[in-house]
Amino acid sequence: MFIKDQLTQVIHQVLLQMGFEVSTQEIHLEQPALPEHGDWSTNIALVLAKRVKMSPVELSSAVAKTVEDDISSFAFAYIKAVKAVSPGFVNFYLYNSWLHQELIELFKQGEHHYAAFDIGKGKAVQVEFISANPTGPLHVGNGWWGCYGDALARLLSRCGWMVSREYYVNDTGGQIRELGASILAAKRGKELPEGGYKGEYISLLAASYDEAAQAEVEGDEAADGQGAITAVEKAGIWAAKRILENIKTTCNRLGIIFDKYYSQREMEQSGALDQSLKDLDKRSLLYRDEGALWFKSSSLGDSRDRVLVKSDGEYTYLAADIAYHRDKFILRGFDRVIDVFGADHHGHVPSLLAGVEALGVQKGSLEVKIGQMVSLVGGIGTKSDADGSNLSATGAAVKMSKREGNVVLLDSLIDEIGIDAVRLLSLLSSIDQAVTLDLDLVKKQSMENPVYYVQYAHARIASIQKFAEVRGHAGLDRVNLNLNTLNVLRHPRELDLIRCLIELPDIIMSAYNELAPFKVTTWVRKLAGCFHGFYHDCRVIGDDVALEITEARLWLTEAVRIGLKIGLELLGVSLPESM
RNA sequence: GCCCUCGUAGCUCAACGGACAGAGCGGUUGCCUUCUAAGCAAUAGGUUGCAGGUUCGAGUCCUGCCGGGGGCGCCA
Numbered sequence: 001m002f003i004k005d006q007l008t009q010v011i012h013q014v015l016l017q018m019g020f021e022v023s024t025q026e027i028h029l030e031q032p033a034l035p036e037h038g039d040w041s042t043n044i045a046l047v048l049a050k051r052v053k054m055s056p057v058e059l060s061s062a063v064a065k066t067v068e069d070d071i072s073s074f075a076f077a078y079i080k081a082v083k084a085v086s087p088g089f090v091n092f093y094l095y096n097s098w099l100h101q102e103l104i105e106l107f108k109q110g111e112h113h114y115a116a117f118d119i120g121k122g123k124a125v126q127v128e129f130i131s132a133n134p135t136g137p138l139h140v141g142n143g144w145w146g147c148y149g150d151a152l153a154r155l156l157s158r159c160g161w162m163v164s165r166e167y168y169v170n171d172t173g174g175q176i177r178e179l180g181a182s183i184l185a186a187k188r189g190k191e192l193p194e195g196g197y198k199g200e201y202i203s204l205l206a207a208s209y210d211e212a213a214q215a216e217v218e219g220d221e222a223a224d225g226q227g228a229i230t231a232v233e234k235a236g237i238w239a240a241k242r243i244l245e246n247i248k249t250t251c252n253r254l255g256i257i258f259d260k261y262y263s264q265r266e267m268e269q270s271g272a273l274d275q276s277l278k279d280l281d282k283r284s285l286l287y288r289d290e291g292a293l294w295f296k297s298s299s300l301g302d303s304r305d306r307v308l309v310k311s312d313g314e315y316t317y318l319a320a321d322i323a324y325h326r327d328k329f330i331l332r333g334f335d336r337v338i339d340v341f342g343a344d345h346h347g348h349v350p351s352l353l354a355g356v357e358a359l360g361v362q363k364g365s366l367e368v369k370i371g372q373m374v375s376l377v378g379g380i381g382t383k384s385d386a387d388g389s390n391l392s393a394t395g396a397a398v399k400m401s402k403r404e405g406n407v408v409l410l411d412s413l414i415d416e417i418g419i420d421a422v423r424l425l426s427l428l429s430s431i432d433q434a435v436t437l438d439l440d441l442v443k444k445q446s447m448e449n450p451v452y453y454v455q456y457a458h459a460r461i462a463s464i465q466k467f468a469e470v471r472g473h474a475g476l477d478r479v480n481l482n483l484n485t486l487n488v489l490r491h492p493r494e495l496d497l498i499r500c501l502i503e504l505p506d507i508i509m510s511a512y513n514e515l516a517p518f519k520v521t522t523w524v525r526k527l528a529g530c531f532h533g534f535y536h537d538c539r540v541i542g543d544d545v546a547l548e549i550t551e552a553r554l555w556l557t558e559a560v561r562i563g564l565k566i567g568l569e570l571l572g573v574s575l576p577e578s579m
Numbered sequence: 580g581c582c583c584u585c586g587u588a589g590c591u592c593a594a595c596g597g598a599c600a601g602a603g604c605g606g607u608u609g610c611c612u613u614c615u616a617a618g619c620a621a622u623a624g625g626u627u628g629c630a631g632g633u634u635c636g637a638g639u640c641c642u643g644c645c646g647g648g649g650g651c652g653c654c655a
Binding site: 028030032033034037041043046049050055056057085086087088089133135170173174175195290291292293294303304306307308309310311312314316317318320321342343344345346347348349350370372373375428429430432433434435436437438441448449450452453455456457459460463464465466467468470471506510513514518519522525526529532533535536537539540541542543544557578579 | 581582583584585586590591592593594595596597598599601602603604610613614615616617618619620635636647648649650651652653654655
């Protein structure tokens with residue numbers, strides 16, 4: 001049991017003794033920023049004051065006094081002093097052994113259970129992310145939200161959910177025709193059609209679009225029992241498949257492995273869409289107007305009604321998306337679904353939520369996280385920018401557009417700074433934050449990227465542990481680890497390091513609650529910082545280091561290694577043994 | 580015009596409604612016979628866009644402005 005939980009019990013017990021009806025949930029403990037405010041602090045007196053009609057100062061003093069008077073009666077031996085302080089905080093000062101005890105707890109639980117939770121209880125959650133249209137290669141923004149989605153999935157998994165990662169492939173509709181038209185135009189050396197796609201990849205694809213390719217598409221379509229399709233559609237379908245393969249390769253490079261790439265075309269061909277419409281119709285939520293089929297989404301929180309089937313008989317994107325979510329919830333039975341959208345699609349959210357609600361899915365089962373736009377400044381790709389670098393000479397932010405072909409490719413960025421740097425960089429700040437990425441700076445700073453700071457801590461630990469073996473320090477004996485062994489850890493650097501390390505369970509909990517994996521990044525950087533300080537001031541192995549100090553510090557080092565491992569694995573960043 | 584979102588140091592970003600708003604980069608200055616200097620330490624830098632309100636307490640919550648981004652299709 002963590003010290004924090006034990007201390008909560010103590011406070012609870014005291015409050016009950018004093019005759020106050022409170023639940024343990026109301027008792028909030030935090031580690032104060034300032035050392036003089038103690039190891040733990042609670043604001044319970046401030047919260048309770050009004051209810052019990054006492055002044056906060058009076059109440060906090062009473063609580064502090066009661067704790068002090070009864071200190072020997074608690075099954076809790078770590079309290080050194082308790083102080084009430086204006087405007088009503090109760091601060092607890094503990095013996096250092098409480099930190100050592102936390103380390104023992106960490107080892108007891110081990111890397112698989114420490115800071116892991118069973119909130120999901122094995123229920124199924126699906127995280128859908130990236131889902132970029134297969135009309136062009138992934139750009140940096142896709143990668144940004146992609147790393148977020150993947151890290152979120154890892155976080156959910158650590159919190160007891162059975163996670164599926166999924167990519168929704170919009171491989172049908174007008175955009176695929178436009179893609180096909182662009183390919184054909186490029187092949188014939190004609191002007192690109194209005195609204196066509198312009199990137200370099202179009203001409204590359206066009207060059208390899210031959211009769212065999214056409215035959216391949218025709219064969220597939222015949223197998224699917226579809227009717228005749230136009231030359232434009234053929235080219236579009238073919239190109240989309242090729243592009244999707246390219247997208248998969250890029251995702252795999254980044255360590256983002258989807259359980260499923262879900263094809264919109266296949267779903268439509270399966271008749272799932274019609275079934276979805278029937279379900280909505282059963283609830284009397286559809287009506288016809290001007291030849292189109294409408295969804296009464298305004299009755300479910302949307303700002304207006306939406307068209308599901310156009311007057312030309314084609315389905316809208318929304319119709320397909322509702323059917324897709326029907327598939328997720330009703331057919332596949334996910335208990336929870338989290339969609340990660342770019343901010344450019346957030347207008348779609350109320351309609352989708354209305355659709356999902358209309359299908360009878362419990363409210364709240366679908367959560368949508370909106371990734372703010374990633375704007376780019378500066379240039380990248382020193383060799384040739386032909387494959388899509390955007391760069392304005394002025395260095396002004398350029399809006400990325402697949403259609404305009406001025407995207408900065410995710411692959412280029414990975415080539416430039418590496419996988420770990422991309423992952424950590426994209427997980428540095430909240431997804432709610434619209435970030436500006438200065439590509440010149442990123443390139444220039446690639447050697448001093450924050451990721452190296454963290455990885456370097458790990459490499460140093462690995463180095464110490466190797467050296468320990470060389471010097472013949474026996475393996476760590478976990479069974480007999482006790483407070484006496486760790487008691488010599490008293491250096492401020494050591495205590496700070498432990499203090500930081502043991503925040504991990506709380507960090508993961510709040511990262512989970514807020515769907516904010518970047519909190520893990522922030523923590524991992526802080527931990528690395530504490531470790532570097534410790535490394536600098538506290539030698540682990542050496543002729544002038546006492547044996548019991550070496551032993552205790554080896555323990556501490558191992559604990560930090562576990563913490564770094566948990567953190568970096570959640571972020572999908574590798575842990576180098578040497579650098 | 581309406582809806583969503585963001586506004587914190589020169590730059591990029593942190594801060595469960597808590598105590599004096601913190602890091603990194605960039606600037607200045609120190610530290611390598613020692614387990615990796617991709618490191619450590621010191622120093623400078625702020626009226627948290629503005630104005631009200633709620634609260635014992637507001638960068639955080641509410642209202643209104645101002646500014647950036649996104650969205651308001653029988654596109655996806």
